[in-house]
Amino acid sequence: MQKVTIHLETLSCPSCIQKIENAVKGLNGIEKDSVKVLFNASKVKANFDSEAVTIETIEKAIEDLGYPVIKSKVKAVA
Helix, strand or coil, X not given: CEEEEEEECCCCXXXXXXXXXXXXXXXXXXXXXXXXXXXXXXXXXXXXXXXXXXXXXXXXXXXXCCCCEEEEEXXXXX
């Protein structure tokens, strides 16, 4: 299991949180309970199984909603 923190361009509406959360939770390999969208920080955090889903797939799901990804940081979950 790995943990990703994805930095987005500034989020402008609270309803964006639900859209992004649902898109990320809908991906195979995402630990559903770990998905958090931090509105004020414009970040998405989630734990994922790197054998089931790639960071590129997670980023694409967010970008397909119209939210540009600035950068991502992946760490192993201890």
